[in-house]
Amino acid sequence: MYKDPSYFIQGVLDNNRLTLARTITLIESTLQTHQDIARNVISELLPHTGKAVRLGITGVPGAGKSTFIESFGNMLTGLGYRVAVLAIDPSSTRSGGSILGDKTRMEKLAINDMAFIRPSPSGGSLGGVARKTRETMLLCEAAGFDVIIVETVGVGQSETTVASMVDFFMVLQISGAGDELQGIKKGVLEVADAIVVNKADGDNVTRAKLAKKQYETALHLVTPSSPNWSPPVMTCSALEEIGLEEAWETIKQHKKIMSATGELDEKRKDQAMSWMWFLVKEGLENWFYNNEEIKKVLPTITAAVESGKKAPTRAADELVSVLGSDLLF
Known part of the structure; x- marks a missing residue:
């Protein structure tokens, strides 16, 4: 039941308080499976x-x-x-x-x-x-x-x-x-x-x-x-x-x-675009920290920066280079 997006969608549209609360809990969850369902639910409810x-x-x-x-x-x-x-x-x-x-x-x-x-x-x-x-x-x-x-x-x-x-x-x-x-x-x-x-x-x-x-x-x-x-x-x-x-x-x-x-419509459009770019940046940051190659080199590079052995600018370049090579291959 809780894996079916239609359960949440219909429950929200029917103003079922329990389902609404559960749907909010669903979108607040950090589990990837929940996030996948949440995206479908939000997309279907957007016209309403x-x-x-x-x-x-x-x-x-x-x-x-x-x-x-x-x-x-x-x-x-x-x-x-x-x-x-x-x-x-x-x-x-x-x-x-x-x-x-x-x-x-x-x-x-x-x-x-x-x-x-x-x-x-x-x-x-x-x-x-x-x-x-x-x-x-x-x-x-x-x-x-x-x-x-x-x-x-x-x-x-x-x-x-x-x-x-x-x-x-x-x-x-x-x-x-x-x-x-x-x-x-x-x-x-x-x-x-x-x-x-x-x-x-x-x-x-x-x-x-x-x-x-x-x-x-x-x-x-x-x-x-x-x-x-x-x-x-x-x-x-x-x-x-x-x-x-x-x-x-x-x-x-x-x-x-x-x-x-017409300012209200424009304001909401701008807010929607800001929201999209915020999520893009957040997604890129999550991808960065979850990248396997980054996980391998990050402790060494951060330790070098903390000890003063490596400049932050050089360290940043190295981390970006790791991502670049990862993208290429």
Whole structure:
């Protein structure tokens, strides 16, 4: 049963939650037999994708990402949308293990029949973004979900990596006692489609409004990623469910403008090409390390470089020459 691609394909199209979860596990597997099946499944499901709103959400630790996503997700399901949350968990750099605690952090959304939460370990890939997040997005779209939310760990290059695979990229911030701009990188401002200052409630409302003005000033110093969209700055309280509707209206307005100008289609085409070249580079790297001739000479060459007996440039040339001779014969 699990070796038959049609089992996964039909199960996803029927929105069978168990089959969807198993299909995601299949594409995350590193076993070659599983990868062969996964490629067939993705190819067959591709015509059924592309209709969902792809939303990326990042934020500094403590910004309330999980609370926001839970409140936002429940609001969307209340409006009749089906929501899938792909929460990228930081994997241990030593053991590769992951806490995978997102379902416990989003208890109400986890039991919502209109929602699907899938925590995935990053596996140490670039920026803490799971290698198979793109494929998982497609599976959820094929299963009929209207909004796909990708939550990043908010560290390293994860923000720009996730921004390269979604339609709308939201940056969650909070107000503090000091300079609000210290906690945000220019690179994040350049890819943000909106900045939302969370926790604007209680005694924090005034500080949140001040932070909003500071972020608006900062955005004026950055060239927008799109000539047709100027990223707005909003305040909200995920805890008190204030400002969530405004955030959703902003996302819908963005999609309307991007679709009308053709920019959304072009963006998705560029993302698909970037994805293809990423997989090509990854495949070449795997092929390199699994090459039998490389395995024979690599320990000796790396030891020579480490000891200073061989220049890195010379070592690289030798390794490439080994691959060249392997290709020739």
